[in-house]
Amino acid sequence: MLNCPVRKSAAFGLLAVMLLALWSCQATKPLPQPRRVVDPAQVEGSAQSQRWDLGAIHYEHFGQGMDYRKAGLDPVFLVFKNKSLQTPAVRIEEVRGVGADGEYLAYTLEEATTLVFASEAFSTTVTNASRTGALGAFLGAGLGALAGTIGGGDNIWKGAAIGAGVGALAGGAAGTVANSEADLKRTIRGELKQYGWNEEPIPPDFTRVGYVYLPAGRGIETLKVVVRVDGQVLPYSMRIADAQPQAAP
Numbered sequence: 001m002l003n004c005p006v007r008k009s010a011a012f013g014l015l016a017v018m019l020l021a022l023w024s025c026q027a028t029k030p031l032p033q034p035r036r037v038v039d040p041a042q043v044e045g046s047a048q049s050q051r052w053d054l055g056a057i058h059y060e061h062f063g064q065g066m067d068y069r070k071a072g073l074d075p076v077f078l079v080f081k082n083k084s085l086q087t088p089a090v091r092i093e094e095v096r097g098v099g100a101d102g103e104y105l106a107y108t109l110e111e112a113t114t115l116v117f118a119s120e121a122f123s124t125t126v127t128n129a130s131r132t133g134a135l136g137a138f139l140g141a142g143l144g145a146l147a148g149t150i151g152g153g154d155n156i157w158k159g160a161a162i163g164a165g166v167g168a169l170a171g172g173a174a175g176t177v178a179n180s181e182a183d184l185k186r187t188i189r190g191e192l193k194q195y196g197w198n199e200e201p202i203p204p205d206f207t208r209v210g211y212v213y214l215p216a217g218r219g220i221e222t223l224k225v226v227v228r229v230d231g232q233v234l235p236y237s238m239r240i241a242d243a244q245p246q247a248a249p
Helices: 004-025 109-117 120-132 143-147 154-173 181-195
Strands: 052-058 073-082 096-099 102-105 206-215 222-229 232-239
Touching: 052 222, 052 232, 073 109, 073 222, 096 206, 109 120, 109 181, 109 206, 120 181, 181 206
Parallel strands: none
Antiparallel strands: 052 073, 073 206, 096 102, 096 222, 222 232
């Protein structure tokens, strides 16, 4: 018969093995990845001046998260590099998307959120996620994929693809974040707000990025913005670049 110390040692060993097995089954949240700021001067169709450069990039769905284009939104990623000592600002209400049949206003955050929740794409996402019990895995790489870009030129698209992969891991690790339709709505609303364009004045020598939400299916290929600075009202127009991931070398 085993004596008491031996039995205790065996019990502790068994407990350690069980805890190790439990921890190994837990999803590990990925560490934050370096995110190099996009240089809009390297974006095709950008608007450039002595004081600032502006670039616009179409949203692209990389297979993870909510497909916002199917939900009625055409998010456009706006990049504003302020090279001056001034503090310019761009207001959402003064952004225009130019399509084949005219100009379109950008949606407010409230309008964009309402449109997504009322879409068939949202209902489909809820239904599919509920069947698998993994609502959290459907999010995490939607808008954040392109927002996680790591450079200019072709690296923009490579960075977006990397961002999608990292976001997918984060979404899978956060399985308890979205386990109901209400949780999913809160997550989507938070994503739209987090990655949306910030209207606050842009600090000197600073690059700001964010999405403006335009209507999908209107053939919008040009973005018009108004830059307000020190009493000046300056209009800019830029062609929206396509965000197509490039093959790795």
